Structure formats: structure tokens, C-alpha cells
Amino acid sequence: MTDFSKLNITSALLGLKNKDFKSVELTEYFINQINKKENLNCFITKTFDKAIDMAKKSDEKIIKNRELGSLEGIPITMKDLFCTKDIRTTAGSKILDSFIPFYESTVSQNLWNSGAVLLGKTNMDEFAMGSANTTSFFGNVINPLKSKNNDKDLVPGGSSGGSASSVAAGLCLAATGSDTGGSIRQPASFCGLVGLKPTYGRCSRFGMVAFASSLDQAGPITLTVEDSARMLQSMVSYDSKDSTSSKKEIENLLDYKKSDLKGKRVGVPKEYLLDGLNPEIKKAWDLGISWFKSVGSEIIEISLPNTESALPTYYIIAPAEASANLARYDGIRYGFRAEEKSDLTRLYEETRAQGFGKEVKRRLMIGTYVLSAGYYDAYYLKALKVRKLISDDFSKAFERCDIILTPTTPNVAFPIGEKQTDPIEMYLNDVLTVPASLAGLPAISISACLNSDSLPIGLQIIGKPFEESSILSAASLIEDLRGF
Amino acid sequence: MEYLIEGKTGNWELVIGLEVHAQISANSKLFSGASTDWGADPNSQVELVDSGMPGALPVINKHCIDQAILTGISLNAQINKKSIFDRKNYFYPDLPQGYQISQFEFPIVGKGHLNIEIDGVEKSIGITRLHLEQDAGKSLHDQDIDNSFIDLNRSGCALMEIVSEPDMSSPSEAAEYVKKLRNILRFIGTCDGNMEKGNLRADVNVSVRRKGDELGTRCEIKNVNSIKFIQQAIEFEARRQVDLIEKGEKIIQETRLFDSNNLETRSMRGKEESHDYRYFPDPDLPPLVLNEEDIEKLRLKLPELPDQKKSRFIEEFGITAYDAEILVTEKYVSDFFEQIVEGRDSKIVISWITVELFSYLKRKNVSLEESKIGPEKISSLLDLIISNKISNRQAKEIFDEYLKSDVNADTFIEKKGLIQISNESEIEELVEKVLKENPKMLEQYKSGKDKLFGFFIGQVMKLSNGKANPKMVNETLKRKLSL
Numbered sequence: 001m002t003d004f005s006k007l008n009i010t011s012a013l014l015g016l017k018n019k020d021f022k023s024v025e026l027t028e029y030f031i032n033q034i035n036k037k038e039n040l041n042c043f044i045t046k047t048f049d050k051a052i053d054m055a056k057k058s059d060e061k062i063i064k065n066r067e068l069g070s071l072e073g074i075p076i077t078m079k080d081l082f083c084t085k086d087i088r089t090t091a092g093s094k095i096l097d098s099f100i101p102f103y104e105s106t107v108s109q110n111l112w113n114s115g116a117v118l119l120g121k122t123n124m125d126e127f128a129m130g131s132a133n134t135t136s137f138f139g140n141v142i143n144p145l146k147s148k149n150n151d152k153d154l155v156p157g158g159s160s161g162g163s164a165s166s167v168a169a170g171l172c173l174a175a176t177g178s179d180t181g182g183s184i185r186q187p188a189s190f191c192g193l194v195g196l197k198p199t200y201g202r203c204s205r206f207g208m209v210a211f212a213s214s215l216d217q218a219g220p221i222t223l224t225v226e227d228s229a230r231m232l233q234s235m236v237s238y239d240s241k242d243s244t245s246s247k248k249e250i251e252n253l254l255d256y257k258k259s260d261l262k263g264k265r266v267g268v269p270k271e272y273l274l275d276g277l278n279p280e281i282k283k284a285w286d287l288g289i290s291w292f293k294s295v296g297s298e299i300i301e302i303s304l305p306n307t308e309s310a311l312p313t314y315y316i317i318a319p320a321e322a323s324a325n326l327a328r329y330d331g332i333r334y335g336f337r338a339e340e341k342s343d344l345t346r347l348y349e350e351t352r353a354q355g356f357g358k359e360v361k362r363r364l365m366i367g368t369y370v371l372s373a374g375y376y377d378a379y380y381l382k383a384l385k386v387r388k389l390i391s392d393d394f395s396k397a398f399e400r401c402d403i404i405l406t407p408t409t410p411n412v413a414f415p416i417g418e419k420q421t422d423p424i425e426m427y428l429n430d431v432l433t434v435p436a437s438l439a440g441l442p443a444i445s446i447s448a449c450l451n452s453d454s455l456p457i458g459l460q461i462i463g464k465p466f467e468e469s470s471i472l473s474a475a476s477l478i479e480d481l482r483g484f
Numbered sequence: 485m486e487y488l489i490e491g492k493t494g495n496w497e498l499v500i501g502l503e504v505h506a507q508i509s510a511n512s513k514l515f516s517g518a519s520t521d522w523g524a525d526p527n528s529q530v531e532l533v534d535s536g537m538p539g540a541l542p543v544i545n546k547h548c549i550d551q552a553i554l555t556g557i558s559l560n561a562q563i564n565k566k567s568i569f570d571r572k573n574y575f576y577p578d579l580p581q582g583y584q585i586s587q588f589e590f591p592i593v594g595k596g597h598l599n600i601e602i603d604g605v606e607k608s609i610g611i612t613r614l615h616l617e618q619d620a621g622k623s624l625h626d627q628d629i630d631n632s633f634i635d636l637n638r639s640g641c642a643l644m645e646i647v648s649e650p651d652m653s654s655p656s657e658a659a660e661y662v663k664k665l666r667n668i669l670r671f672i673g674t675c676d677g678n679m680e681k682g683n684l685r686a687d688v689n690v691s692v693r694r695k696g697d698e699l700g701t702r703c704e705i706k707n708v709n710s711i712k713f714i715q716q717a718i719e720f721e722a723r724r725q726v727d728l729i730e731k732g733e734k735i736i737q738e739t740r741l742f743d744s745n746n747l748e749t750r751s752m753r754g755k756e757e758s759h760d761y762r763y764f765p766d767p768d769l770p771p772l773v774l775n776e777e778d779i780e781k782l783r784l785k786l787p788e789l790p791d792q793k794k795s796r797f798i799e800e801f802g803i804t805a806y807d808a809e810i811l812v813t814e815k816y817v818s819d820f821f822e823q824i825v826e827g828r829d830s831k832i833v834i835s836w837i838t839v840e841l842f843s844y845l846k847r848k849n850v851s852l853e854e855s856k857i858g859p860e861k862i863s864s865l866l867d868l869i870i871s872n873k874i875s876n877r878q879a880k881e882i883f884d885e886y887l888k889s890d891v892n893a894d895t896f897i898e899k900k901g902l903i904q905i906s907n908e909s910e911i912e913e914l915v916e917k918v919l920k921e922n923p924k925m926l927e928q929y930k931s932g933k934d935k936l937f938g939f940f941i942g943q944v945m946k947l948s949n950g951k952a953n954p955k956m957v958n959e960t961l962k963r964k965l966s967l
């Protein structure tokens with residue numbers, strides 16, 4: 001008997017192929033686990049009937065050994081930001097509480113084409129705005145991990161908190177997330193997982209509820225680096241329905257295994273050594289550096305001088321784009337509409353006042369403000385210029401190195417309720433992840449070690465554009481040497 | 485002639501600029517594959533982008549880009565190699581995305597010009613820019629007592645906004661400009677120019693000033709949808725502004741509406757209420773980059789423009805500039821002319837079209853296109869005249885009746901028994917009969933009363949029921965009488 005709790009995508013694919021178990025059995029196991037761990041609040045919508053249905057179809061294919069997809073029969077969860085045909089898609093918001101798309105996002109379609117099985121749509125910060133999964137209309141998500149020193153419930157990180165938590169709690173084999181400023185990497189780090197944000201344009205944004213269009217990217221959250229490569233391979237595609245989708249040839253991501261880290265130049269940016277950086281995280285970073293040294297990589301101190309400006313730049317550009325992207329939620333055509341018939345303006349005001357949560361409103365206000373006449377030049381335009389500088393910093397740095405190694409977050413998972421009062425403190429969670437987002441670069445987070453509370457610390461590897469396999473290869477080194 | 489408004493305190497001149505919105509002739513919308521057919525069931529031509537669904541993304545329709553470039557070329561304008569699509573943010577129920585995708589700082593077409601002719605004098609009107617944008621949907625308020633409805637069929641259709649310099653100084657100049665622009669668009673096929681359907685409409689900017697003064701404060705009259713209304717709106721608005729200024733009041737910069745029933749403009753919203761549209765580059769659309777080669781390909785594909793056609797008509801057919809101008813003011817008319825003139829005497833063709841046919845249309849108060857008169861209707865008649873089957877005069881006499889009929893000229897003439905007698909022996913027979921029956925007159929003629937010649941002609945024509953070929957009768961009679 002296979003112990004389903006020990007499986008990952010790679011081993012499950014082998015088990016399915018060898019007919020050790022059926023996809024339906026695997027799916028039923030996860031359904032059972034999901035029901036057991038209801039308290040984590042990982043799901044907004046569960047799709048168990050559909051899951052069984054999909055699993056049966058996969059099993060038929062496996063028996064016939066025909067038309068097998070690369071993820072045939074693998075149960076996964078989808079962040080509730082990907083539109084799924086005939087399945088409610090809320091983006092964690094009341095305003096889309098009743099929204100059932102009649103179309104499928106390209107990323108989810110790609111996964112179904114690969115044979116993946118959908119267990120459910122995962123909880124998330126409302127419209128992906130948050131770093132602790134505490135802004136969801138459907139309640140906060142709980143991290144299955146706990147500090148060994150107290151019993152407080154911890155945040156799973158955000159905004160893909162439900163996805164990360166569902167993988168960490170063993171409720172599925174992998175999950176999709178979306179990353180605008182760190183929303184895949186940060187929860188992966190908090191939950192001890194592998195989270196990969198690909199190069200901007202690598203995954204189609206068609207059918208993804210938009211937060212900040214110039215930054216949003218879909219990516220996988222997985223147990224292992226190999227799983228990450230397998231998931232991402234299925235998710236990516238050139239898509240004519242997304243004008244920002246890249247036509248660049250897609251490499252075989254599993255080739256990451258062939259690459260040799262000996263002689264690879266690993267950049268370590270001095271600006272990422274923040275004042276507030278937790279000493280244990282600094283230690284983990286040093287540990288990571290030592291592992292690369294041990295295999296013959298060259299460690300190069302680099303400078304990304306505009307790092308300090310990345311967070312404010314991000315918190316101008318992302319809200320600005322969001323203020324327009326979320327204008328369509330007006331109660332006129334779909335989703336929540338307030339009971340207000342006195343006049344049109346009141347209908348808009350009430351619908352949006354009742355339909356959006358506090359954090360979304362805060363960012364819409366910021367975004368509207370920075371685009372307003374008289375402020376545009378000072379904020380938005382300036383932010384665009386700084387974004388270019390940040391991007392140039394990376395280009396220059398990549399003349400001297402092949403990958404960049406940094407911590408993923410300045411802190412580990414914190415108890416639910418903390419860092420809630422001051423939004424700035426919450427925004428600081430993203431300080432190490434937003435620079436790569438602004439530059440559109442691929443970046444991966446992988447758990448490197450545990451802190452004294454036995455909570456995972458993630459390291460981030462940032463790569464050159466479209467060099468996903470190079471960051472996968474670096475992450476696999478950490479996976480091999482971390483010793484768990 | 486200078487157009488001035490007479491006020492109590494002296495004369496005022498007008499400054500007019502126009503923003504023309506022209507819907508691009510295209511099968512699908514600017515950023516979606518939905519059809520643009522007119523008159524379909526409400527909301528039957530709507531894709532995800534057009535209805536602002538979550539996760540929907542715009543994808544540019546290349547055909548619309550080409551149409552904008554062609555238009556730019558025909559307006560002698562700069563085609564910008566790089567242009568940017570921006571979001572123009574405002575809330576309205578018929579604007580599903582909550583923003584309109586438009587072009588703000590970097591339009592696809594830059595400066596150009598268009599020449600108009602007023603009383604035979606040419607004037608160049610500057611074009612400031614042409615940009616692409618999405619049309620909005622339509623709110624329907626008259627379908628139900630308690631509810632309004634939205635039709636998104638028009639949502640996302642491609643518009644070209646063509647902005648002129650404030651170079652016009654009279655209502656008739658503005659009218660000529662719109663006529664000319666509309667005609668060019670129709671010639672090159674980038675917009676059908678149908679103002680009734682709203683496929684071409686104008687925002688009119690009007691201000692007044694003393695001759696030589698700085699520009700006055702302008703008002704913008706939105707969405708005027710006929711050339712006549714444009715003229716009327718300008719006339720009213722200019723007079724209103726003059727009256728206000730002369731009363732010592734200030735013009736407030738504002739947006740106004742033209743009420744075509746009462747022939748007046750009314751305030752819609754003031755500047756202080758004007759929207760802050762918060763334009764910013766649409767992150768869903770990369771900059772639009774064009775290369776020289778593609779632009780040149782389009783330049784070669786550009787059909788003949790009205791002014792070029794006019795010159796060619798003058799040269800090729802030896803017609804007057806006046807006639808040529810009449811023919812090219814409407815693409816339909818020039819196409820009609822070209823189909824008829826092919827292989828026929830251009831003098832006859834031009835006179836039948838510009839004199840006989842046009843006066844018929846004027847009497848009926850319809851345009852050539854509306855009249856549904858096809859070119860073969862006219863060409864078949866002209867063929868009978870040219871081959872002497874009927875006389876010019878006969879043709880004129882039966883013209884109205886013939887145009888109303890639904891048969892071609894041969895059938896019509898045959899039915900009427902109007903075929904001209906051009907057979908020499910038949911004519912001779914007729915002449916001889918007349919001479920024989922009028923011996924007295926013949927004697928008088930021979931004694932020197934030359935003017936009786938006309939009497940004999942008349943008698944022959946009468947005898948033939950007007951069917952005898954007058955030219956042949958004339959010749960035969962001359963010959964017989966000189967014997």
C-alpha cells in the first residue's frame with residue numbers, strides 16, 4: 001500500500017503509471033484530507049464531484065495508456081483567481097461572490113489538458129491584495145505549520161495563502177498561485193514549499209482576474225523543485241489571447257537537472273541586507289551561499305542600488321493599475337449589486353462600498369490618487385521611471401552573475417492578527433520579492449532551513465529573463481543540501 | 485468671403501475646431517473578434533472584453549490599425565512608428581471595463597492637413613492628430629418604466645478620432661471640412677460615413693473674438709450627427725457667445741449639447757464638473773510599433789483620393805473643373821460616372837449626369853444613392869441617343885417617366901413606340917410626301933422664301949410622329965429642295 005501522505009507529483013506519476021493506485025483513489029484520499037482539515041479554511045469552493053469525474057477519465061486513459069498528459073491524474077488546487085468554466089470564481093471578494101465564469105483561463109485549461117484533477121478553488125487575499133491571507137472575504141487561512149514554542153495559529157502568507165496551505169497540509173499534490181509582488185514566493189516561504197514566479201509573459205494572463213496587469217504572473221506552489229518544473233511546464237504557453245504573452249520558445253524545464261552549478265556565478269546583492277532583516281534569516285542566507293561555494297559556484301557581491309525604491313514604486317504602480325482593473329466591478333453586469341435604486345452614482349457607491357474589503361479600498365484610493373491630475377507626474381510617472389532603473393540594475397548585475405541569491409522574506413510566518421494594524425508593516429513583507437516582479441524576472445523561493453521555532457526560512461533565486469531552468473537548478477541544489 | 489457676426493458693439497469672428505469620431509469599417513471590433521454588424525439583436529455581438537468580464541484581455545485588430553494608417557496617409561499626415569494605448573477612466577453603465585481604451589499622449593497619426601474649397605478658393609485645414617479608441621455601448625432608457633437597459637453591441641467598436649486645428653472661421657467652412665473628410669473616408673473605405681447611424685459624428689469647438697484678438701474661451705458641442713446640425717449649432721453657439729460677451733458676461737468653458745428641435749445648444753457639464761480621466765498606458769497592450777515597410781505597402785494600396793480623381797477627370801475626359809468637382813464630392817457619384825463614361829462620349833455623359841439627372845434628383849429631393857438609379861439605367865438611354873435610335877429631345881421628354889419605370893431604355897422606348905426613324909429611304913419617303921402635299925408652299929419657297937424650310941421640317945416630324953431623325957430630315961430636305 002502506498003502512503004499517499006508521502007507522495008509528490010513525481011512519485012505519484014510513477015505510482016499511477018505502475019498502476020500501484022488509481023487517480024480516483026488518490027483523489028478520494030485528498031478529499032478525505034480536505035474534509036479533515038476544514039479548519040485551515042484553504043478553500044472557497046470545493047469541486048469534489050468534478051474531481052472524481054476528472055480522476056476517472058484519467059484512470060481510463062492510464063489503463064488504455066493513450067493520450068496521457070504530463071500531469072495525468074494528479075490532484076491539484078487552483079487559486080480562486082483563475083476563471084474556471086462553470087465553477088464559481090471569486091478572487092476572494094464579496095463583489096464576485098456569485099460569479100460563475102462561462103470561460104476558462106488559459107493556465108487552468110493548460111493544466112486540464114495535461115490531465116490534472118481539480119480538487120477546489122483556494123482561498124486568497126481579496127483580489128490578491130495582501131501578504132498574510134487575512135483580507136479574504138471568506139476568512140483568513142491558517143498555516144498548517146506551527147512554532148514549536150507556542151500554539152498560536154500562523155498566517156500562511158499571501159496572497160496565495162490557500163494554495164500554499166493546501167499543499168503544506170497535504171490536501172493536494174500541488175497548487176497554482178499568482179504572484180504580483182511576491183504572492184507565490186512569500187507563502188511558499190512561510191509554508192516551507194517551493195514557489196516559482198516565471199518571467200513576465202511566460203504564463204498567459206487570459207482568464208486570470210487582474211490585479212496589476214504589468215506584474216501579474218501565474219506560477220506553481222509545490223513540494224519539490226522537480227514538481228515545480230513539471231507544473232510550470234504544463235502552465236506555460238504562448239497565448240494569442242494575451243497581448244503580453246511571450247512567443248519565446250519554451251524550454252524543457254526538466255533539463256534543469258542537467259545543468260552544472262560549478263563555475264556558475266551567484267550574485268549576492270548587498271542592498272538586500274536590510275536593517276530589519278531577522279538574524280536567523282541572515283544566517284540562512286549565509287548557509288545558502290556556503291552551499292553554492294561547496295559545489296564550486298563563484299560568489300559575487302553585486303549591487304542593485306535602487307532596491308530601496310522598489311517597495312514604494314511597487315505600491316504606486318500596482319494600485320494604479322488595480323484602480324482601473326477593478327473599475328469593472330460596478331454591480332451592473334455580474335457579481336454583487338447593492339440594493340440601491342435611488343440613482344446611478346449611489347448604486348456604484350453602495351455596491352463598491354459593500355462589495356470590497358478594507359485593503360482593496362485602500363489600494364483603490366492610492367491608485368486613483370497617484371493617477372489623478374496634478375499627482376500623476378510626481379507619483380505614477382516617477383514610479384515608471386524608477387521601475388526602469390530597477391530593471392536596469394538587474395540587467396547590469398546579470399552582466400556579472402548568472403543568478404541572484406537572496407532571502408525571500410525579512411521574517412518567518414507570524415501569528416494571525418499581528419502586523420494587521422499598520423498597513424506599511426504588512427507591505428514590508430514584500431520588500432525582497434517586489435524588485436524581481438518590477439523587473440519581470442523569474443524567481444523561485446525554496447525552503448532552506450528551519451529557525452529556532454522550527455519555522456521554515458525561504459531563500460529566493462532570481463534568474464535572467466526566460467531562464468526558469470537556471471533558477472530551478474539552483475533551487476535543487478538547496479533542496480539537495482539542506483538535509484530534509 | 486469673410487464671415488463675421490454682427491454684434492451691438494461691432495463685428496466678431498469665429499474660431500472653429502472639430503473632433504470627428506469615425507467608426508472604422510471593419511468586420512470585428514478594435515480589441516475583440518465580435519461582429520460589428522449594425523442592427524443585430526441587443527447584446528448578440530459581445531465578447532469577453534466588450535462586456536468587461538474578469539480576466540478578459542484586449543487583442544488589437546490589425547485591420548483597424550491599417551485603416552487608421554490609410555486615413556492618416558490620405559490626410560497628408562505623419563504616421564507615428566510608435567504609439568501607445570491608454571486607459572481613460574470613468575464610470576458609466578455602458579462602459580463595461582470602467583475605462584475606455586484610447587490613445588492620449590502618443591496617437592497613431594500626427595499632424596496633417598486637408599484642403600477645402602470655399603467659393604472657388606482653397607483653404608488648408610490643419611489636422612492635429614488621429615487616434616484610435618473603443619466605442620462605448622448604448623444605454624436604453626425607453627424600454628421599461630423602472631429599469632434602464634444596456635446594449636453592448638457597439639461596445640468596443642473601433643473609432644478614429646480625427647482632431648482638427650481651430651482653423652475654420654465659418655459654419656460653411658466647418659460643413660465643407662466635414663463633407664470633404666467624410667468623402668475621403670468613403671473613397672478609401674475606412675469609414676462608411678453614415679451620420680444617421682452615428683458612424684460619423686462631430687464634437688464642435690466654438691469660440692468668438694474680435695478680429696486680431698487672442699483666442700476666446702471655447703465651448704464644446706458634443707456629438708452632432710449631421711452636417712446641417714453642425715452649421716446650425718455653430719450659428720447658434722456663436723451668436724449666444726457674442727450676446728453674452730456684449731452683455732459683459734464671461735464665457736464659461738463647458739460641454740454643451742445641440743438640440744436640433746429648438747435649434748439651440750444647452751449646457752451639459754461645466755469645466756469644474758469635468759472628469760479627471762486619469763489616463764495611463766494600458767498595461768494589457770504593448771506599445772504599437774509600425775515599420776516603414778508596412779506603411780509603404782499601405783501607401784501603395786491607397787485608392788485614388790477625391791482631389792486626384794478630379795484632376796484625372798479634367799485631364800482624361802476634358803471636362804471642366806466645375807463639373808469634375810461635382811462628380812467627386814460623392815464617391816458614389818464618381819463611381820457612377822466612371823461606370824457610364826467607360827467607352828462613351830464623355831461630353832454627352834457629363835451633361836446627362838450633371839444637368840438632366842441632377843435636376844431630376846433635385847426635384848425629387850433625393851441623393852443619387854438614395855434614388856436607387858443604377859448606372860445601366862442611364863447608360864442604356866445614352867446608348868440609344870448616341871446610336872441615333874432616339875433624339876436628344878425625345879430622351880429629355882421621356883426622362884422622368886423613364887427613370888420612374890423599372891425597365892431599361894430599350895424596352896421602354898419600344899413599349900412607347902419611340903424608336904427613331906433613321907432609315908434613309910423611309911425619311912426620303914416622308915419628305916417627298918410632305919413636298920407633294922404642299923405644292924403652294926413649295927412654290928413660295930422656290931421663289932425665295934427660305935424661312936419656309938422650318939415649315940417643311942415641322943411637317944415631316946409631324947408626319948413621323950416625331951420619330952424621324954431630325955438631322956437626317958434636315959439633310960434630305962435640303963437635298964430635295966435644291967433640286
